[in-house]
Amino acid sequence: MPYKETYPSKLLEEATDAISTLPGIGRRSALRLALHLLKQPQENVAHLTKSIDNLRNNVQYCSTCMMISDGPTCSICSDRSRDHKTICVVESVRDVMSIENTGQFHGVYHVLGGIISPINGIGPSDLTIKELKQRIEAISKDPQMLNGAEVILALSGDVEGETTSFYIYRQISSYGIRISTLARGLGFGDDLEYADELTLGRSITNRQLFQP
Amino acid sequence: MPYKETYPSKLLEEATDAISTLPGIGRRSALRLALHLLKQPQENVAHLTKSIDNLRNNVQYCSTCMMISDGPTCSICSDRSRDHKTICVVESVRDVMSIENTGQFHGVYHVLGGIISPINGIGPSDLTIKELKQRIEAISKDPQMLNGAEVILALSGDVEGETTSFYIYRQISSYGIRISTLARGLGFGDDLEYADELTLGRSITNRQLFQP
Numbered sequence: 001m002p003y004k005e006t007y008p009s010k011l012l013e014e015a016t017d018a019i020s021t022l023p024g025i026g027r028r029s030a031l032r033l034a035l036h037l038l039k040q041p042q043e044n045v046a047h048l049t050k051s052i053d054n055l056r057n058n059v060q061y062c063s064t065c066m067m068i069s070d071g072p073t074c075s076i077c078s079d080r081s082r083d084h085k086t087i088c089v090v091e092s093v094r095d096v097m098s099i100e101n102t103g104q105f106h107g108v109y110h111v112l113g114g115i116i117s118p119i120n121g122i123g124p125s126d127l128t129i130k131e132l133k134q135r136i137e138a139i140s141k142d143p144q145m146l147n148g149a150e151v152i153l154a155l156s157g158d159v160e161g162e163t164t165s166f167y168i169y170r171q172i173s174s175y176g177i178r179i180s181t182l183a184r185g186l187g188f189g190d191d192l193e194y195a196d197e198l199t200l201g202r203s204i205t206n207r208q209l210f211q212p
Numbered sequence: 213m214p215y216k217e218t219y220p221s222k223l224l225e226e227a228t229d230a231i232s233t234l235p236g237i238g239r240r241s242a243l244r245l246a247l248h249l250l251k252q253p254q255e256n257v258a259h260l261t262k263s264i265d266n267l268r269n270n271v272q273y274c275s276t277c278m279m280i281s282d283g284p285t286c287s288i289c290s291d292r293s294r295d296h297k298t299i300c301v302v303e304s305v306r307d308v309m310s311i312e313n314t315g316q317f318h319g320v321y322h323v324l325g326g327i328i329s330p331i332n333g334i335g336p337s338d339l340t341i342k343e344l345k346q347r348i349e350a351i352s353k354d355p356q357m358l359n360g361a362e363v364i365l366a367l368s369g370d371v372e373g374e375t376t377s378f379y380i381y382r383q384i385s386s387y388g389i390r391i392s393t394l395a396r397g398l399g400f401g402d403d404l405e406y407a408d409e410l411t412l413g414r415s416i417t418n419r420q421l422f423q424p
Contacts, residue, residue: 006309006312006313007309008279008280008281008286008287008288008305008308008309009267009271009280009281009282010282011263011266011267011270011271011282012267012271012280014263014266014267015263015264015266015267017263018259018260018263018264019260019264021256021260022245022248022249022260023244023245023248024241024244029236031306031309032235032236032306033234033235034264034267035304035305035306036234036235037234037264037267037268038267038268038271038280038305040268042268042269044233045264045265045268046265046268047230048230048231048233048234048264049261049262049264049265050261051223051226051227051229051230052227052230052231052246052249052257052260052261053257053258053261054223054226054227055221055223055224055226055227055246055249055250056249056250056252056254056257056258057254058223059221059223059224059250067220068220068221068224068250069220069221070221070222070223074220075220076220092247093220093247093250094243094244094247096220097218097219097220097243100218101218
């Protein structure tokens with residue numbers, strides 16, 4: 001049964017409608033949020049809407065890695081202490097933040113802005129694969145950069161991720177740059193009993209030297 | 213472990229901070245929403261923020277029942293076909309919408325704007341009890357209105373609701389108006405086995421004639 005309401009105010013209905021377009025927020029939650037906002041001080045609500053407008057209208061994208069940024073070049077690409085020979089290719093901004101949080105990666109990134117997904121109508125031309133190719137082409141022309149350079153395809157392990165990885169691999173394999181992908185295997189703390197066969201199988205095939 | 217992130221953009225961090233002040237939305241969800249908004253067409257985001265600002269800045273409250281409204285008098289109070297002798301006292305706008313949805317009530321409302329709650333620092337003077345008293349006083353001075361008039365205390369069944377009902381009862385009992393409260397008992401479809409003792413006890417005490 002769809003949730004239908006008679007709204008006491010057009011303004012409330014419009015705000016509820018707009019809020020319910022957000023992912024994971026249904027009409028009931030949207031109404032609850034709208035009524036919550038009504039009770040908040042005017043300046044708090046203005047701060048919320050202004051910071052959203054600001055984000056949408058003023059955010060920039062790094063011209064090198066396509067990461068969101070406050071300027072034409074992001075803080076990672078402009079950090080000279082990072083390893084600019086190692087490019088980690090990810091689907092989204094969120095992935096960069098996740099990898100940065102691990103503190104384990106000191107190279108630079110390339111944000112595709114999505115993943116190849118015929119079902120969702122996303123093809124290679126909707127992603128920043130062309131820009132990635134140009135970056136790698138530039139590296140390949142500079143022997144000092146090419147020596148030890150690496151592209152890490154850090155995409156998700158599902159069919160779409162694998163497809164995108166394979167597509168990019170074919171596009172860039174001719175440049176003579178080392179291409180790697182994330183290790184797949186049993187997660188830390190994972191129980192062997194509950195691991196799926198594919199993951200467990202790969203964990204065995206790609207077993208590593210035990211280093212205590 | 214608190215969820216901490218390094219943000220690639222100050223604008224993203226500010227928007228995430230602001231969105232995470234909403235009830236039920238943590239930092240992770242706020243970031244997800246902010247990144248979602250970044251991907252939306254500019255006019256959609258502008259529509260969202262504008263409708264929220266509009267709601268907060270332009271909504272009015274009905275001068276009679278304190279319900280939110282698009283004008284000085286709400287659509288219920290200005291509806292002459294409704295029974296203006298029967299006033300249903302509720303905690304919030306949400307409650308009016310819930311009762312209207314039942315289609316079972318044809319009187320008018322009075323929105324308290326909260327409930328007496330010493331723990332949350334909400335006293336009687338924070339609610340619209342004074343306005344309710346004035347409404348009832350006006351009715352009590354008009355014999356034609358007073359005849360058959362009724363105040364329904366439709367507050368929640370918890371301690372705070374009961375306290376508020378009792379407080380209002382003491383304030384208005386001298387005006388000679390009939391004062392009722394919502395029926396408490398077993399909900400439709402409720403299993404006797406799982407009903408709490410208090411509800412079941414009241415259901416027996418307040419048993420009703422079986423009308424097949």
